[in-house]
Amino acid sequence: MMSQKKIKFVAGSALIVLAIAYLISTGINNTSKYFVTVDELQARKATYYGEGLKVKGKVVAGSIMRNPNDYLDVSFKIEENKSNLKVLYKGITPDMFADDRDVVVEGVLAKDGVFHANTLLTSCPSKYEPGKEGGAERPGSMPNYGAEKPDFKKTESLPKTEI
Numbered sequence: 001m002m003s004q005k006k007i008k009f010v011a012g013s014a015l016i017v018l019a020i021a022y023l024i025s026t027g028i029n030n031t032s033k034y035f036v037t038v039d040e041l042q043a044r045k046a047t048y049y050g051e052g053l054k055v056k057g058k059v060v061a062g063s064i065m066r067n068p069n070d071y072l073d074v075s076f077k078i079e080e081n082k083s084n085l086k087v088l089y090k091g092i093t094p095d096m097f098a099d100d101r102d103v104v105v106e107g108v109l110a111k112d113g114v115f116h117a118n119t120l121l122t123s124c125p126s127k128y129e130p131g132k133e134g135g136a137e138r139p140g141s142m143p144n145y146g147a148e149k150p151d152f153k154k155t156e157s158l159p160k161t162e163i
Helices: 004-031 038-043
Strands: 034-037 052-059 073-080 083-090 102-109 115-122
Touching (some): 038 083, 083 102
Parallel strands (some): 034 052, 083 115
Antiparallel strands (some): 052 073, 052 102, 102 115
């Protein structure tokens, strides 16, 4: 038979394990979001109302409008193929945010079909992609200015320090 101390220990351990499992499951449910494209969202709009979403699309040229009284209020449209989606965002926009740029917005789709974003992410432009030609230098690579690798077997090639 189990002693009183063992019963208390097992009950306390079970309670702690259940509390941790509950916190993990609610944390995952609160942070998990559907990742959809504009076309997927437009095709099944009604199923996504009020759900936390991440939507990927390209900013429609000429659609970026800022509130003149509050520069943090931004509205714009994102598109994919022929579908587009109006987005309202309040916050500081990334430096790379511009027309014809790929973006990912996180937020909630309202019943009126407007997406209310609380996060706006931009992707880097293609100029940051490595060159396709063989041997082309990539951003961040250093050109070789004729520097020779030291031969550590020869003592005269080692740097000299005086004490």
